[in-house]
Amino acid sequence: ENIFDRSRMAPKTPIKNEPIDLSKQKGCTPERNPITPVKVIDRPQPDPWTPTANLKILVSAASPDMRDREKKKELFRPIENSEQSDTPDSLQYDIVDDSTVDEFEKQRPSRKQKSLGLLCQKFLARYPNYPLSTEKTTISLDEVASILGVERRRIYDIVNVLESLHLVSRVAKNQYCWHGRHNLSQTLKMLQEAGELQYGELMTSQHKEQDLEYKFGERKKETIPDSQGRPLPDFSEPDCSSASANSRKDKSLRIMSQKFVMLFLVSKTKIVTLDIAAKILIEETQDTVDHSKFKTKVRRLYDIANVLTSLGLIKKVHVTEERGRKPAFKWIGPVEFPEKTDELRRHSPTSDPLPGTQRGACVQYQSSAPGKQRFTHHTSFNSAQPCEATRRKVSSEPNSPHQEKQASIVNSDENSSKMINLAAVCRQKIEEDTGKKTCDTETILNSAKNSNTTFPLSLLPVPGDSDFCVNPLPQAVFPVVQADVPSFSLPVGISSQASQPSMSAASKTENGKPTLVPSQPFLCFPPSSLFMLCGGLQENNLSEPLPTAGELGNRNVEAQAAVPPPVCPKRSSHKCSSPSAPADDEEPAAKKQTLEHSFVPLSLVVPKKPSESPKAESSPGNGCSAAVHLETDHLDLASPAAPEVANKESTKPLYFEEQEKQSQNKHPDEPLPGNEPISKENANQPSQPQYLYVQPTAGLSSFNFLFSANQAPGAISLAANQLPSLSVPCVMVPSAALASFPLVCSPSFSSPLPPVPDGSFSAAASPSFSVSSLASSTPLFISTTAVVTPKVSPAPSVDPQQPAHPALHLSPVLTRSCSAVKLDSPMCMGHPVTLLKLQQPSSAPLTPKSIRPAHHEAFFKTPGSLGDPVAWKKNEGNQTRSASSVQRRLEISSTSPD
DNA sequence: CACTCCCGCCAATTA
DNA sequence: TAATTGGCGGGAGTG
Numbered sequence: 001e002n003i004f005d006r007s008r009m010a011p012k013t014p015i016k017n018e019p020i021d022l023s024k025q026k027g028c029t030p031e032r033n034p035i036t037p038v039k040v041i042d043r044p045q046p047d048p049w050t051p052t053a054n055l056k057i058l059v060s061a062a063s064p065d066m067r068d069r070e071k072k073k074e075l076f077r078p079i080e081n082s083e084q085s086d087t088p089d090s091l092q093y094d095i096v097d098d099s100t101v102d103e104f105e106k107q108r109p110s111r112k113q114k115s116l117g118l119l120c121q122k123f124l125a126r127y128p129n130y131p132l133s134t135e136k137t138t139i140s141l142d143e144v145a146s147i148l149g150v151e152r153r154r155i156y157d158i159v160n161v162l163e164s165l166h167l168v169s170r171v172a173k174n175q176y177c178w179h180g181r182h183n184l185s186q187t188l189k190m191l192q193e194a195g196e197l198q199y200g201e202l203m204t205s206q207h208k209e210q211d212l213e214y215k216f217g218e219r220k221k222e223t224i225p226d227s228q229g230r231p232l233p234d235f236s237e238p239d240c241s242s243a244s245a246n247s248r249k250d251k252s253l254r255i256m257s258q259k260f261v262m263l264f265l266v267s268k269t270k271i272v273t274l275d276i277a278a279k280i281l282i283e284e285t286q287d288t289v290d291h292s293k294f295k296t297k298v299r300r301l302y303d304i305a306n307v308l309t310s311l312g313l314i315k316k317v318h319v320t321e322e323r324g325r326k327p328a329f330k331w332i333g334p335v336e337f338p339e340k341t342d343e344l345r346r347h348s349p350t351s352d353p354l355p356g357t358q359r360g361a362c363v364q365y366q367s368s369a370p371g372k373q374r375f376t377h378h379t380s381f382n383s384a385q386p387c388e389a390t391r392r393k394v395s396s397e398p399n400s401p402h403q404e405k406q407a408s409i410v411n412s413d414e415n416s417s418k419m420i421n422l423a424a425v426c427r428q429k430i431e432e433d434t435g436k437k438t439c440d441t442e443t444i445l446n447s448a449k450n451s452n453t454t455f456p457l458s459l460l461p462v463p464g465d466s467d468f469c470v471n472p473l474p475q476a477v478f479p480v481v482q483a484d485v486p487s488f489s490l491p492v493g494i495s496s497q498a499s500q501p502s503m504s505a506a507s508k509t510e511n512g513k514p515t516l517v518p519s520q521p522f523l524c525f526p527p528s529s530l531f532m533l534c535g536g537l538q539e540n541n542l543s544e545p546l547p548t549a550g551e552l553g554n555r556n557v558e559a560q561a562a563v564p565p566p567v568c569p570k571r572s573s574h575k576c577s578s579p580s581a582p583a584d585d586e587e588p589a590a591k592k593q594t595l596e597h598s599f600v601p602l603s604l605v606v607p608k609k610p611s612e613s614p615k616a617e618s619s620p621g622n623g624c625s626a627a628v629h630l631e632t633d634h635l636d637l638a639s640p641a642a643p644e645v646a647n648k649e650s651t652k653p654l655y656f657e658e659q660e661k662q663s664q665n666k667h668p669d670e671p672l673p674g675n676e677p678i679s680k681e682n683a684n685q686p687s688q689p690q691y692l693y694v695q696p697t698a699g700l701s702s703f704n705f706l707f708s709a710n711q712a713p714g715a716i717s718l719a720a721n722q723l724p725s726l727s728v729p730c731v732m733v734p735s736a737a738l739a740s741f742p743l744v745c746s747p748s749f750s751s752p753l754p755p756v757p758d759g760s761f762s763a764a765a766s767p768s769f770s771v772s773s774l775a776s777s778t779p780l781f782i783s784t785t786a787v788v789t790p791k792v793s794p795a796p797s798v799d800p801q802q803p804a805h806p807a808l809h810l811s812p813v814l815t816r817s818c819s820a821v822k823l824d825s826p827m828c829m830g831h832p833v834t835l836l837k838l839q840q841p842s843s844a845p846l847t848p849k850s851i852r853p854a855h856h857e858a859f860f861k862t863p864g865s866l867g868d869p870v871a872w873k874k875n876e877g878n879q880t881r882s883a884s885s886v887q888r889r890l891e892i893s894s895t896s897p898d
Numbered sequence: 899c900a901c902t903c904c905c906g907c908c909a910a911t912t913a
Numbered sequence: 914t915a916a917t918t919g920g921c922g923g924g925a926g927t928g
Contacts, residue, residue: 111926114904141917153906156919173913173917252920296921302903327901 114150116303120158120310122148131180139168139176157253161307164257185334188265195262256281256297257304264314264331273319273328274301305329 112118123144127137141159145152159176162168166187168176259281263272278297308314313333318325 111902111904116903151906152917153919154904156917160919292922298901299903299922300920302901306903 115306116154116157117306117310119148119150119154120307123155123158124310127178127180129181131178131182137178138171139178141174141176157303158307160253161257161304162311164254165261165311167311188261188334191258191262192265194258195266253300253304256300257308260301260304261308261313264329264333265335267331270331270335271317271319271328272331273326274298274305275326277301 126144126147127139131137139159141152141155145155148155159168159170163170163176166179166183167181168178171177260272260277263277263280264270275294275298278294278301281297281301305314305316308329309316311333313331314329315332317328317330319328320326
């Protein structure tokens with residue numbers, strides 16, 4: 001038989017077989033046996049003890065690994081690719097028979113499946129975005145490579161980029177330490193600073209907010225950088241000491257990655273084309289543009305871009321220029337970082353001892369630097385940061401209050417995790433539905449379009465909740481919005497969390513509960529609790545009432561009473577936090593609002609300020625969208641501040657509309673101008689309508705909204721009335737305050753901690769709430785900024801992010817699980833972010849209010865929500881606190897438009 | 899054909 | 914010297 005087979009097979013098999021073997025075995029094994037008589041003989045022998053037996057054993061031992069890998073690969077496949085492959089193969093198989101089978105199988109894994117981006121996602125999915133300070137996870141390259149089923153070489157590509165952003169650090173040979181995104185904002189900040197030095201004129205010149213001519217066309221800015229091509233040494237500057245560092249290879253991936261990021265951070269438009277980047281990065285070589293070199297550089301940039309994309313920091317777009325469209329990438333990560341993070345950290349109670357391992361790691365990281373070239377470089381950058389982050393956490397722990405918070409958090413964890421999962425699921429679905437396209441390139445020119453599309457990445461199938469959270473995908477949010485209300489709510493919240501780019505982790509740690517949310521947008525309210533949002537908190541408001549701490553405390557208590565400890569469980573918090581994108585947060589908030597709208601029976605929308613804009617007028621009747629417009633309008637109007645803004649503002653409505661039309665597809669980023677203005681407005685505008693959100697006592701999913709436009713007493717009174725009826729504690733949040741919202745949510749925890757210890761948030765927030773409390777007609781202002789920042793001073797106009805509200809939308813359950821607050825700040829400095837969000841949120845809330853059951857459709861569509869998200873995103877960048885934040889925003893906006 | 903970027907050779911570094 | 918890292922560019926996959 002064998003002989004026959006051979007004769008038959010032989011011709012075919014030899015070639016085929018080999019390949020087959022590699023790939024898989026079905027037919028192969030049988031064939032082979034026949035093929036080599038010798039082998040056959042051998043095989044039998046092994047069984048009896050022979051030398052070969054040992055080999056055999058070894059082989060078998062080894063083989064399992066191989067098998068495992070393949071299995072794992074396959075496992076992944078289904079998730080990612082799934083479908084098609086199987087059937088076709090099988091068919092082919094049958095038909096083709098032995099001859100070609102192997103090829104088919106091999107072919108299956110499409111190139112995409114093997115992409116570095118996907119691989120990176122898998123990689124990131126394995127680690128929490130915001131790992132607890134205590135847990136230090138070490139990464140074994142070999143292990144990961146085998147698990148992911150790729151060669152180690154690929155892992156290096158990923159790790160090198162991650163290392164450049166300090167998401168990981170090399171501890172030892174084959175060992176990396178996972179830091180997560182806690183320090184990401186700092187790292188980005190550093191890079192930005194470094195980038196400004198190097199590439200810098202762009203940024204510096206810009207400051208004006210409005211200046212933007214964000215016409216898409218001009219990218220001069222980029223060109224400018226090109227000219228510069230200066231030598232990198234500067235950037236390396238951070239490393240300073242490590243002399244050796246520069247020398248060898250350090251150049252490449254790591255450095256390249258940092259430079260690449262710098263370009264984004266420095267760029268107004270936040271868009272960098274590959275060729276420009278390549279030219280800039282070639283640096284020294286500038287003169288000789290060596291085509292081949294250029295080509296190689298571009299290849300590397302793709303590698304880096306894939307990883308950054310997986311991190312949710314950039315997305316692919318297309319820039320159309322004179323000649324045509326060029327591939328480019330747009331920065332979608334946090335634009336501004338919290339400047340003062342350090343200060344905040346310092347504030348945090350203690351520094352403390354690090355857990356050995358972690359500390360050790362940190363230490364090594366730093367200390368090692370000198371010795372190791374690489375490290376030195378990196379360390380120089382942010383050397384201390386990681387450690388600091390850990391400290392915070394640690395420090396926080398010691399504090400009794402914190403501990404309490406944590407405990408509460410823990411409880412909530414389950415819920416949060418569930419929510420997260422749900423969100424993840426939703427996202428996935430959405431993504432699937434809407435588009436796998438997500439990653440696809442978008443043309444920048446089509447500003448609107450650009451905004452939403454994006455990442456599927458964040459969605460990672462799932463695995464760990466935390467993972468999801470981790471992935472910040474602002475974009476994801478939009479899709480969510482599209483989704484039906486109910487489903488949305490969860491997803492939204494989740495998305496929001498995920499989205500937030502900035503890491504609030506530190507803040508989280510500081511404030512026990514708040515920490516939960518910090519990064520996240522979510523707020524969890526007790527079902528019964530009422531929420532009052534004051535739409536435009538303006539400086540006026542701030543000036544008026546900053547609530548005293550005591551007041552706040554009172555309020556907080558109430559709020560707390562109403563809400564069970566919303567705090568997210570640690571993990572949840574992490575998760576939430578992990579998705580740091582601020583913009584995202586905003587979006588979610590918007591979504592939430594939309595959801596709320598649908599629910600809200602009670603919601604009253606009172607646009608007190610008659611916005612001049614016709615839309616506002618018309619809107620009342622209309623669904624959410626209308627409401628949104630109104631808000632926006634109001635904002636615009638309100639914002640006294642900038643005439644300039646006014647122009648932009650005018651644009652805003654447009655954005656919203658567009659967004660609505662496009663339905664969430666667009667990314668917030670594009671619309672920056674609009675967003676910015678809004679944010680500005682919010683900040684500036686004192687007048688903005690205040691909103692009240694009232695959850696029905698039953699409160700499950702539904703939230704009720706009450707708006708009082710601005711501070712209108714009437715509105716307030718209403719809220720008060722409702723509250724009593726509800727018997728639920730109310731929270732008033734200035735629109736601006738919204739940003740702080742998350743904090744607001746915290747009220748629940750606040751009760752325990754009226755005085756905010758660490759987190760500026762908690763303190764600020766609590767007060768704000770208290771003030772807002774129904775009792776006084778006066779709305780509270782908690783300046784979001786104030787909230788965020790440790791600084792008590794009320795942030796004047798900071799727009800609160802309403803994202804928190806969105807969280808609220810989540811439904812009581814969710815709310816419980818997490819009181820998410822958006823704190824964008826914590827990590828980033830947090831405060832600033834809130835502002836932008838606030839506006840949007842305000843708008844969002846409005847819509848809901850306006851909306852009535854009938855209007856649900858509007859809700860769904862409500863572009864407002866969409867718009868909001870977008871705006872948020874735009875705003876996101878500006879997380880800075882009030883005034884300064886505003887300015888920043890403006891700046892940012894200007895940049896973004898570009 | 900252009901864009902992406904996977905793959906893996908092989909040199910530089912490290913242990 | 915062996916192993917680990919990682920630069921680099923050919924060339925394949927995709928649209």
